Amino acid sequence: GSPVLTFAPLAKVEGAGRKSLWREMERRYEAYKSKVVTPFFREHFAKIDRQVVLIDALGAIHKGPEALEDMRRAMSDILSAFKPGQNAFLKRLFMGRRVEKILFAATKADHLHHVQHAALTGIVEALVRAASDRASFAGAEVRAMSIAALRATEEAEMRHDGEMLKLVRGKLLESGKHAALYAGALPADPSKLLQPAREGAERWLEEDYQIMNFAPAVLELARGDGPPHIRLDRAAEFLIGDRL
Incomplete structure (x- = not known):
C-alpha cells in the first residue's frame, strides 16, 4: 500500500x-x-560474492514458447546486474565488488525422471548463454545445475502405447490424491525449444509439456538424517565448499 x-x-x-x-x-x-x-x-547484494539464480524452466516450458522467450529476455535484464559497468546506477552501489561464483539452478528437478535432468540442465545453460550476451562473467566461475531442495516425488516406470515411460509419482498439493506424471520428453538439443520461442511460435509442435504441483511426503527420518533432495549438496559444494 x-x-x-x-x-x-x-x-x-x-x-x-x-x-x-x-x-x-x-x-x-x-x-x-x-x-x-x-x-x-x-x-545485501553488493556484499556477497557467491550467487545462486533459481530458474523455473519447467514452468516456462509448460506455459509455451512465449513464456520461455519471456524468461530468456528477463534473464538478460537480470544478469546485467552482474556487470555494474553497464549501469551507472548499479556501478555506484557495487563499488567494484565482483561475484566469484554464480550457480544457475533449474528448480523442480523432482518433477522429472533423472534420465531427463541432463536435458533440463542443457536448456538452462542455453538460456543463460543467450542472456549473458549483455553480462560479463570475467573472473567468475559459472555453472548450471538441476536441483530440488526438497524432493517430493519418487521415480517410476509405466508402459504406454508399447513404450516404457520413465516418470515420477507423488501426492498432489491441491487435492492430496496420488498421481503419476510424465512431463514430456525434453529435447537433448536446447535449440529445439529456444528457436521456436525466439521466432514467436504459439505452441510446441513436437511435444506437450505438463507439470503438476506435488506436496512433500511425510518423512520418518533417523536422527541426524536430512530430508531427500536432488543435488542440493552439490550446489552447496560449488558455492561454498572452498570456504569450508
Whole structure:
C-alpha cells in the first residue's frame, strides 16, 4: 500500500506539469530506487560474492514458447546486474565488488525422471548463454545445475502405447490424491525449444509439456538424517565448499 511501490511505466509526456500523472509516476519511481533498491544493493547484494539464480524452466516450458522467450529476455535484464559497468546506477552501489561464483539452478528437478535432468540442465545453460550476451562473467566461475531442495516425488516406470515411460509419482498439493506424471520428453538439443520461442511460435509442435504441483511426503527420518533432495549438496559444494 505504500506510494513508493505504486507506480507504472508511462510514455514520456513533453511539458508534463508538476501535478500530472506522468510526473507523479516519475517521482514514485525515483523514490522506489532510492528507498528500496539502493538499500537492498548496499546492505545485501553488493556484499556477497557467491550467487545462486533459481530458474523455473519447467514452468516456462509448460506455459509455451512465449513464456520461455519471456524468461530468456528477463534473464538478460537480470544478469546485467552482474556487470555494474553497464549501469551507472548499479556501478555506484557495487563499488567494484565482483561475484566469484554464480550457480544457475533449474528448480523442480523432482518433477522429472533423472534420465531427463541432463536435458533440463542443457536448456538452462542455453538460456543463460543467450542472456549473458549483455553480462560479463570475467573472473567468475559459472555453472548450471538441476536441483530440488526438497524432493517430493519418487521415480517410476509405466508402459504406454508399447513404450516404457520413465516418470515420477507423488501426492498432489491441491487435492492430496496420488498421481503419476510424465512431463514430456525434453529435447537433448536446447535449440529445439529456444528457436521456436525466439521466432514467436504459439505452441510446441513436437511435444506437450505438463507439470503438476506435488506436496512433500511425510518423512520418518533417523536422527541426524536430512530430508531427500536432488543435488542440493552439490550446489552447496560449488558455492561454498572452498570456504569450508
